[in-house]
Amino acid sequence: MIQLDTICALATPQGVGAIGVLRVSGERTFEIVNKIFKGKDLTKVESHTIHFGTIRDYTDNAEGKIIDEVLLSVFKTPRSFTKEDVIEISCHGSDYIIKYILKLLIQNGCRMAKPGEFTQRAFLNGQFDLVQAEAVADLIAADSEAAHKTALNQMRGGFSTQLKALREELVHFASLVELELDFGEEDVEFAGRDDLRQLILKIQNFLKKLIDSFDSGNAIKEGIPVAIIGPPNAGKSTLLNILLNEDKAIVTDIAGTTRDVIEDILFIGGIKFRIIDTAGIRETKDVVETIGIERSKQAMEKAEIIILLFENEVDQLFLANTFADMVKDKEVIWVRNKIDLFSSPPAPLLQGEGGKSPTEAFKPSPPRRGAGGEESPAKSAFNVVSTNLLKKARELRRTSTETEEILWELLRNRQLGDRKFRRQHPLEDGYILDFYCDESRLGIEIDGAHHHEGTQKKYDAARSLEIEFIYGIKILRFSNREVLEDIEKVLQTIAEHFISSPPTPLLGGEGSKSPTETFKPSPLRRGLGEESINISAKNNIGIEELKDTIVAKAKIKKQSDTMLTNLRHYEHLVKSHDALEEVLKGLALGITGDFLAQDIRLSLYHLGEITGQITTDDLLANIFSKFCIGK
Structure with a gap:
């Protein structure tokens, strides 16, 4: 399908450069270019040859005004990209020269080509099929080895x-x-x-x-999204800057500096990644920061790989507790930042006897066994505690607060759901729970006003998660105000936990599940026992190990034809x-x-x-x- 008109366009990028290449294609290509080219007669030269000469404007005189010295590459039909007669004019890269030559071509019978028109003509003339034609655009846009x-x-x-x-x-x-x-x-x-x-x-x-x-191919073409998530001042923006090797994000010591999602491209091992810096996750009344946090959560939902960045164990527990459900289908990388601030590697917060890892700390000492002889994965809530701790628990029972007394009167003697509760129940590691039901592995805490302040609230959340992680005890927290003003709702919340978690005797029994079956931490919380990558984004420590891990987590299958x-x-x-x-x-x-x-x-x-x-x-x-x- 030969087009009747002849088209021209600049084939090299706009702007000043050493050379510019103009492309002409169509039935009248040689006729039109011959009118402005002084050199050989282009109709008589061989295809796939290059010829030196000058481009001239013959408007005002017969000799013609010399515009530029050029090289012409000649491709005769059907042995060209478009299967039409094609000439490529290589001139100097001056914007003035390029525009002048295009003007001369148009004056002598060309028209400006539309986007993709040369490739479209190649397709229409049977040079290749539509898949190959689209691949031309992909090849031009390819910005990684894999995409290329x-x-x-x-x-x-x-x-x-x-x-x-x-x-x-x-x-x-x-x-x-x-x-x-x-x-x-x-x-x-x-x-x-x-x-x-x-x-x-x-x-x-x-x-x-x-x-x-398609999933792997699309990831190669568009890039794999990687979101950096963490609390304020964990070093997310600093990490983004060091990964990109430029000051892309503003970095300060002020919490909440990053208010919006910042995204840029990073190439590792020939693979394209879209690295996304997000606002720090925390509770805030700042309207703009709140919007930024919501966008952070949206970015995390779209990401395939999530870097959970933390500075200390409390932040790590906070992240695990906050995002357990959101990242269950994602590739997660735990990264501890600012290790240069520690004189020695920080010990895990969730330690067992002798500084064991959280995974090892699940083994109680002495072991508590079910009816079948199996050993429980969680510490027993009835291990031997110190005399001082028992003394303190007894003292707390004698000095109970008003709200504790109110709730105790409704929980004692199996009044609620036929569950037995204890009050001021001590745990092995120095914790004392306000109320504890062993049948449902449930602890209840009544919080005063100071527990709603930022630092204390964050500590309480980490403490609750640690108890659940080590002992398998679910913690429900209520405020004094909730107990005083809406005790029915408090009791209903506790009862709903009974429904979702039927009572399980500690020692098991016929038809009952063992503690091993009932206590299964979420995958993310189990991940707290896994080794995190230690880095210092500020001092470029551990960054190469992190990059290797990102590539290893990328879900790209081996490339095939x-x-x-x-x-x-x-x-x-x-x-x-x-x-x-x-x-x-x-x-x-x-x-x-x-x-x-x-x-x-x-x-x-x-x-x-x-x-x-x-x-x-x-x-x-x-x-x-x-x-x-x-x-």
Whole structure:
């Protein structure tokens, strides 16, 4: 399909440079360029040759005004990119010279090319299919080794060659099925049903591989989102700056400096990552900071990899307690920052006897065993405690607050849900719970006004999580005001915990679950026992180890020749696969050829949409409008 008009455009980027390249393509290419070029007659030279000469403006005199000395690259039809006559003019990169030459080309019969029009002509003239044409744009936009490799493979044929061959086989069977319809009365079968079934299974297998590769292919093309999450002043912005090797984010000692999401691109090991710095997570009354925190949570939901950045164990416990549900399907990297501030490596907050890790600390001492002899993974709430701690617990019982007395009168003697509660119950590590029910592994704390202040509230949350982590005891916290003004709601909340956690005897029994079965910390909380990456973002310590970990967490399958990166292709492949599934169902039910033909035609339509064998003007306009001018 040869276009009647001749187009021209600048093929190199705008701006001053050593050279600029202008491209001319169309039926009148040599005629038009000959009018402004002084050198050889371009109609008489060989294709794929380069010629020196001058571009001249002959408007005012016969000699012509010299505009520039140039080199012309000549490509004659059909041996060119567009399969038309093409000339590329290499001139000096002055903006004035480039615009002057374009003006001369237009005055002599060219028009300016639209975005992607050269590639569109190449497609329309049969140089390559639509998949390869789109790959040209992907190759231009490729900004990583992986993206470049994928786009280059697609441009050179990639899966479209295989797809075209399979489509031709399906067309052959479709024509035989259609032929049967003309001989319906003779009851003949031109298309063997077993052969058709085998072909469809082969095509489906190929389509399934492409469909399954889309997530990895899209990650290669668009980049893998990585969110940095943590409390204020944990060093998130400093980490972003050191990863990007530039001062992208403002860094101060003032908590809440980052108010919005900051995103930039980072390449590690040939893979593109989108690193996202977020506002520090905390409770605040500042309206702008609150919006920033909400955006941080949205960024975390969209991210595939989450860096949970913390400075100390209290912050680590806060992150685990806050985001356990939000990150359960994500790749999580625990990172301890500011290690340069410690003279020696900080010990884990959740230590067992002898400074053991949280994982080891789950083993109680002495061990508490169930009826089957199994050892509980959590510390017993009844281990031996110090005499001083027992003395303190007894003192607290004698000096109970008004709200504690009110609640105790409603909990004692199994009045609520037939559960036995104890008050001022001591734990091995120095904790004393206001109320404790062993049957439901439930602790209740009544908090005064000072517990609602920022630092104390944060400590209480960490303390509750630590008790749950070590002992498997769920902590419910109520304020004095809640007990005094809405005691029914307090009792209802406690009772709801009974419903969600049926009572389990400590020593087990017939039909009862063992403590091992009932106490299962969330995956994120179990992760607290795993080793975190220790870094100092300020002093560039441990950053290379963090980068290696990010690459290891990236969910990119090994690149193959069949990697799908285009959403348009993905949509049509899924629809084609579904149509073929309907054909298989029809074969199994033995339905007539006319119904089989309908589903086969639908599958062929979607396959043709991918490679461009079936197109519309709107589709082509949409695809090529995204190209740059000159390509």
